Amino acid sequence: MALTVRAVLFDLDDTLFPTAASHAAGITEAWKALRRVRPLGRAAFDRLYASSRADVKARLGDAPAARNRLLYFKRLVERLLGRAAPGLTLAMGRAYERSFARADTAGLGRLLASLARRYKLGIVTNQECGLQLEKLRLIDPDGRLLPVVVTSDEMGVEKPHPRIFLEACRRLGCKPAQTLVVGDSWSMDVLGARRAGLQAAFFLPRGTPPRDSVPRLRRLSDLPALLGAEGGRP
């Protein structure tokens, strides 16, 4: 990073929030909620969930609503019971979201508080707004640490589209060139940020990064050192 950084934008899923683990637990909770109404083995549930999700995605293509998990559960219930069953569909959605509360976000508040003393902070995320606010509520309930949250839901486009990054910069009041994006997706976060004129750091806890000059972070706790070493705000 050759330029001074004044703001940091984080990706949410599997960068700040451990979404993969939480998602697996959430799907199990949704299955248990369904089982209370209609007995269904786990393998059969998994197949039905996968095909219902594929059904929704086939219809919606790359529209942000294609990520709405409640639509997957609604389709699943319709196919299983032959009717909409709103109570059951919502119960599955709530059961899924309750799993977020068990996610390990220890230490994150301290790290963000320390960064917030020197940088403006925010979130750029490709997901349904309600779901992302549920996750953020656990990390920063009153938005003091992460005052800017831009979701694909409200923008009508997803990362790597430049508009989502540029809108976040506008809300932060920072120039794109002075804003660093930290994310775990090479194509959506790193390449998307750079194409929009922002700086980027690749969050990659495991594995080998592509041959590139983009800084790589194994742990988020390494971010203050990276910023301090490579042009952070004096």
Ligand SMILES: [Mg+2]
């Ligand atoms: Mg991510």
